[in-house]
Amino acid sequence: MDRLESLYQAYKDRVEFVLVVVRDAGHAVHGLEFMLDRDGWHDRRDRIGWALQKKRLSIPAIMDTPTAEAERAYAAWPERLFVLNPAGRIIHDAGLGMPAGWDFEQVRACLDQELNGWVPMPIFPTVEKDRGI
Numbered sequence: 001m002d003r004l005e006s007l008y009q010a011y012k013d014r015v016e017f018v019l020v021v022v023r024d025a026g027h028a029v030h031g032l033e034f035m036l037d038r039d040g041w042h043d044r045r046d047r048i049g050w051a052l053q054k055k056r057l058s059i060p061a062i063m064d065t066p067t068a069e070a071e072r073a074y075a076a077w078p079e080r081l082f083v084l085n086p087a088g089r090i091i092h093d094a095g096l097g098m099p100a101g102w103d104f105e106q107v108r109a110c111l112d113q114e115l116n117g118w119v120p121m122p123i124f125p126t127v128e129k130d131r132g133i
Contacts, residue, residue, distance in 0.1 A: 001055045003104050004081075008059045011111055019061040021048050022071035022078075083110050 008017050024035055024044075032051050045063060052061055064070040071077050081094035081102050092110040094102040 001057055003102075005057050005059065007104055007107060008057075010108075014115055015111060017059050019052075019057070019059045020064055020070045020076065021061055022064045022076050023068060081107065083107060083114070085114060 011017070029035065031054060035047050035051055048061060048063065052058075064076075074080060074082065079097040081097060082090050083092035083094070085091045091114060092107065094107050
């Protein structure tokens with residue numbers, strides 16, 4: 001998790017990060033045993049907040065829906081890392097983080113390439129074109 005936080009800190013001013021929390025592992029994870037408590041949806045949100053603090057992650061996080069829409073759409077269980085471009089297309093799939101972890105150098109290279117090739121789009125392209133801008 002330290003490498004994920006480092007990636008976030010290095011790029012957070014130029015790239016939007018969102019941690020989507022999918023279903024629990026269903027077994028104890030060292031240091032996060034409190035995640036096994038099953039007291040409801042709102043209580044889960046609190047437990048996720050505690051887990052993020054315990055793991056020292058400051059990445060903005062959201063919870064998947066109760067019907068696991070993100071998990072199913074992205075085959076995201078138990079953990080997966082994607083890089084999406086501004087249009088929302090997947091431009092890099094770092095794969096499942098388990099058991100070997102993610103190749104953060106590949107993720108950094110993808111982010112750098114995307115940032116170096118990024119050209120801001122006009123807000124109103126047809127209006128600017130009509131005005132000869």
